[in-house]
Amino acid sequence: MIRLASTSETRAKLLQDTGIEFIQSPVDFDEEELLKVYKNPRDFVCAAARGKMEAAVEKYGLEIPIVAADTVVAVSDEILRKAKDEEEARKILQKQSGNKVDIITCMIYKDKEKTVEDLDVTSYIFAPFDEEDLQNYLKSGQWRGKAGACMVEGFCKKYIKEVLGRESTAMGLQVERLAEIAKDL
Incomplete structure (x- = not known):
């Protein structure tokens, strides 16, 4: 059993699909201040x-091992955050259209004895997005709350020309690596 320090439905689904038992426990942490300090997406x-x-250790302790993660989308090392409105989502998605997009996830596993930090990158080469399709996606609102306004399992899927890396990394949690780390749980 692990504690997933996240409200992400996608991360929870990845754990369910992998058969890792977990409880989902949100943490309150504001990442925005970090953008002033860290310009490199990996950092x-x-x-x-x-x-x-x-924040999770402070709130919940380590009676149950904790997994925390963060994911960013980057084009040419420019961090593409969650869009605040439809116009910003359009601009972010236009940067991805026809380009190589890196989806970078850092996952940390911590229990009473060890801490394991895993940084992984999945790169997608996208074909140019169809304007009408893009408009429909924007109107749907499905981009809300998504890093880079991107849904590789949704809108962007049909535009993928090439994938370098793991889909789970792009979805926000390296479950293959986590299964190795937590195999004794």
Whole structure:
């Protein structure tokens, strides 16, 4: 049994599908301040995951091992955060259209004896997005709450020309790696 320090439905589904028993426990951590300090997406995502882990340990303790994670989307090392409105989502998605997009996840596992930090990158090469399709996606609102306004398991899926890495990383949790780390639980 592990504690997933996240409200992400996608991360919870990944754990369910992998057969890892968990309880989902939210943590309150504001990542936005980190953007002022960390410009490199890899540095940022690890700092955010560490912040979430610290908040989780403080709130819940380590009676149950904790997993915390953060994911960012980047194009040419520019961090693409969650869009605040439809116009910002359009601009973010246009940067991804026809480009290589890196989805970077830092996952941290912590129990009473060890801490394991895992940084992984999945890169997608996207074909150019169809304008009408993009407009429909924007109107649907499905981009809300998604890093880079991107849903590789949804809207972006049909535009994928090439994938370098694991889908689970792109979905926010390296469950294959977590299964190795937590195999004795």
